[in-house]
Amino acid sequence: MMAGKALTVRFLYQFILKKTQMENISALAAAIAIGAGAIGPGIGIGLLAGKAMEAIGRNPEAAPKIQTAMILALAFAEAIAIYALVIALIIKFV
């Protein structure tokens, strides 16, 4: 059991040592950038689509107008996720 504990400690130590080298930590940074950056727009788009569904359900005749406005607002919400994606790409490839 003592040998097992020493082995895990040594493994963790080598893992952290490897991860703190620049190339590896930049991969982690890119992943965190796009992962955290997609949370907000995901929730935003979900809310947006939900409200649009509600509005269409209430008034099916206005569906084309609601659809057009929804797609417009969708692109704005998506743009925030795209900003995060650009940062992740810059971290990874530059």
Place this chain on the structure above:
Amino acid sequence: MHISITPETVGHLFSLPITNTLLTSWAAVILLIATAVLLRRRLKPIPGKIQNAAEWLLEKLLDFMETVAGDRQTAERFFPFVATIFIFILLSNWLGILPGVGSIGFFEGGPEGEVFVPLFRSANSDLSMTLALALLTVAASHVIGLLSVGFSRHLGKFINFKSPTAFFVGVLEIISEISKILSLSFRLFGNILAGEVLLVIIASLAPYLIPVPFLGMELFVGLIQALIFSVLAMVAMSASVRAAAH
């Protein structure tokens, strides 16, 4: 698999570097000018197929811009600029999906060995291109505002000493203009670059049949981004001629 955020230089013109995105945008410009000149020469009262398609496109776009700008007169006034931006961005985006763009090129010796340099690349995957379009749009909206409502009224929106609140609102308006430039350029750039990176990765993973839905998505994204850019241009220009609310 070589993905680069900055465009690659493929030649020089009197010591100015020519990038592959510049070549693609030149191709789009030549295509548009040739189509326009040909259509203009063959204008008929009863339109043929191409003229019909062009008229349908412009009318649908004008109707849509009318809902954005508020009234028909403002929409018609700014329509040449906004429709040119729409058609140019749409053509550039769709030209970037054509087979051959991004895959036909040459090998160049670099510091890490041979690197593949494509001859053509999607024009809007270059931040310089989208930044230029965004700067043009915002500058156009300011020039229109200066010419329409007058020098002092337009500047009064941004520099206003009537009260501390008005001054702060003016500072916020200046920040909002800068953020408009940044968001316009980065939205288009990020969408098109991400689409390119996605297509390259999917093609390197599963080149047969699997890229088809992704190409379809790129078609859709190209259309939506062109629409968004032109709608924002129309909103900016019609907002600057509307009488200042405060």
